[in-house]
Amino acid sequence: MLPGFYEIIICVFLGLTTHLIGLLARQKNKKQGMAVEAAAALLVTGIVFYLNPSTDGFLYFSFLASGWSSAFTLTMGLEKYREVKRELDTAIVEPIKIARSISRIALDLVFVIIVYAGAILFLLYGPKESPLHFMIVFGMFPSLSVLLKRVIDWKKVRFYYGEAEQKLYIISWFHARTYTLQDAESVAVESAVDLLKLHPYFTLFTSRVDFTTSMQRVLRIRFPGESVYMTVNQAAHWQKKLTSFIPDHTGDEQALVVLPFYHRKNIKRLIGKLYFAMTVKGISAYTGLVLLLYFLKAPPMMMFFLAGCYWVFNLYISDRVLKTAMDAKEVEDPIVIEAARKVFSRAGIPNVKVYVTESDEYNGLAAGMNIGHSLVTLTSATLKLPATVLEGILAHEAVHVKKRDVMWKQIANAVLLLGYVGIVFVIAENISDIEAVKTPLFFVFWLMFMLFPIFQSLLSQWCEVRADFLGSSYLDGGTEQMAESLTAIAVKQDEAALKSVGYSEAKQSEMVKESSLDRSPWWLRAVEFQLMPHPPMYWRIMTLHSLPYRWGMKIGKCWFVSRWTESFSRKL
DSSP: OOOOHHHHHHHHHHHHHHHHHHHHHHTTOHHHHHHHHHHHHHHHHHHHHHHSOTHHHHHHHHHHHHHHHHHHHHHTTHHHHHHHHHHHHHSOOEEEOBOOOHHHHHHHHHHHHHHTHHHHHHHHHSOTTOTHHHHHHHHHHHHHHHHHHHHHHHHHOEEEEETTTTEEEEEOTTTOEEEEGGGOOEEEEESSOOHHHHSGGGOSOOOEEEEOOSSSOEEEEEETTEEEEEOBTTHHHHHHHHHTTSTTOOOOOSOBOOOOTTSGGGHHHHHHHHHHIIIIIOSHHHHHHHHHHHHTTOOHHHHHHHHHHHHHHHHHTHHHHHHHHTTOEEOOOHHHHHHHHHHHHHHTOTTOEEEEEOOSSOOEEEEOSSGGGOEEEEETTGGGSOHHHHHHHHHHHHHHHHTTHHHHHHHHHHHHHHHHHHHHHHHHHHOSOGGGGHHHHHHHHHHHHHHHHHHHHHHHHHHHHHHHHHHHTTSTTHHHHHHHHHHHHHHHHHHHHHHHHHHHSOTTOOOOOOOTTSOOOHHHHHHHHHHSSSOOHHHHHHHHHHOOSOSSHHHHHHHHHHHHHHHHOSOO
16 A cells, blocks of 8 residues: 555655755765765665565655655756856856746646646545555656746746857756857747747657746747747847847747637647646546546446546547647648658558657657558758658658557557556455565566566567668668668757757766767666667667668567677677
8 A cells, every 4th residue: 555645755855865965965075975875875775674674665665766866856957057156256247137927837837737637636535545546646756846946947047148258148956057159040039938838748849948937928049959938028139139149140030929828729729738748748637537437436347448448549549639749730841741752652651741840859750540540740950951861760750650650569568568457466366365475476566567668668679670671661772871861860869969968067067978879888778778769879870781681580680689789798
C-alpha cells in the first residue's frame, strides 16, 4: 500500500536535503562536495531500509530518489545564475523594463489543475489499494518542480541589454542565460501571449523558452536552438534595437496577431490541446475514467475492458491529436511538396500529407495508426535543409507510415503490459501468503520494471534501422543519400545544441560536448543501445556506408549483434 502523506513528505524532504547538503559542500571544493553528497545519500538510504525492511524500503526509497531529483532539477541552473550575476556587476548594461501581471501565472496554474484534475480526484476518492496511486504521486513530483520553477521565474526574472558587449542578459535563479545578439536569427512582436503554444503541457517540441510575465505584447527572439519569449514594455522599441544586429534584415515590424485562448476561433484548438495534455502528457484522462467506473461500481474486468477500448480510440485519433498539439499546418513549399510526392509515390503511400510545425529543433515525426490515418510532420528548422536531405528524412518517415510502426509499437507495449498484469493475477490467485514471499516477489517485479524500457528500445530501434535501409530504396542515391541526410541533420542538431548549451550553461562547466557523429564512451553507448529509441547516430551512418544493401536479415542481424558488442566493447 502507498505510504501515508506525511511519510511521503518526509522521504521527499530527506531527498531534497541530501542534495542541498552536497550543493553547499561543493561551494568550497567540488570533489569533496560530491563525496559529502554521496555519503549523505548512503546514510539516508541506510536509515530508510533499516526502518522499512524488505520491499517497503524500496517504495520509500523511490520517494527519496524523487526528492533528490527534484532538488537537482531546481538547482542545476544556479551556477549559470551566479556567473551572469558576476558578469552584470562589471558590464555596462541597460535594464529592460518588464510587465508583470498575476493573471499570467494564474492561467498557468489553472491549466495545470485542469490537466491533473482526473489524477487529483483519483488520489482523493479512488480506491486506496490501487497501484495508480503510486504512479500518480511519483509522477507528479517532476511536474511540481517544473511548476515551482515557472512561478519563481515569473516573480524574479530580469532582463538587461549590453550594447557594448552586444549581449542580452536574462537573470533568474533557474533559467539564467546570456545571448550573443549577433546570433539572433529574427526578432518579432506578437500582439499577446499565446498560452496554447507556450505552456509546456500543450506542445510536443520544447525549444521555446517562456519568460512571459504578463498577457500583453510579446517580444520573440529566435536564436539557433531555441526561441525566447518575453513580455517587456516598449516591445516595438526593443524589436527595432535588437533587429539592428541581424545582417540584411528585411522583415516586417508589424506585430503578429495572437488571438486569446478563449476566442471562438481558438476553442477547437484549446479542446485539442487539453485532450492531448490529459491523454499523452499525463494519465489524467485514464484515471478519471477509472474513477467514474469505480463510482458506478463496475467490476474490475469491465474497468479493464473499457480502459482498453479508450486506449484503442486514442490510438485511432492519434494523428489528429498530435496535429493539434503541434499546431501543424500543411506544407506549402513546392520543393518539399515535390520531394514528398516523389518519395511517397515510390513508397506506395501517395495520399499521405506533409505538415510543418514551428520549432527550432531539427526533427521529423510520423504519426497515426495506419496509412489512412497518418501524417508526416517536419519542424520549420528542418525545412531549411537541402532538398536531397529532406528526401532522406521523408523516406525514413515514409517507412514508419507504410509499416504502421506507430500502431505496432503501441500494440506490442500493450501486450507486454497485459502479460505483466497476467503475472500479477496469477501470483494473487496462487499465493495465499504474500508476506512470506514478498522479497523474491520484489525482485520479480523489479526485473519486470527493468525489462520494459529495454523491450521498448529493442522494438523501436528495429523499426528505426529498417526505416533507414528500406527508406534508402526510395532514394535516387540509395544508402549513401540516406547517410548524407542523417549526417546533415546530426550536424545541425549538434550545432543548435551547442549554441543552446552555451546560452544556459556556465563556462566552467565540465559537461562533455561531443559530436553525435563520433563514437561515444562505452558506458554511454550501452545506455544509447539498450534504452534509447534510436541507435546512436554514428552507428547508423557508419552502417549505411558499410552495408549498401536492401533491408533484410543480414542488416537486422548486424544491428542486433552491434547492440551488444557496441554496448560493452571499447574497440570498434
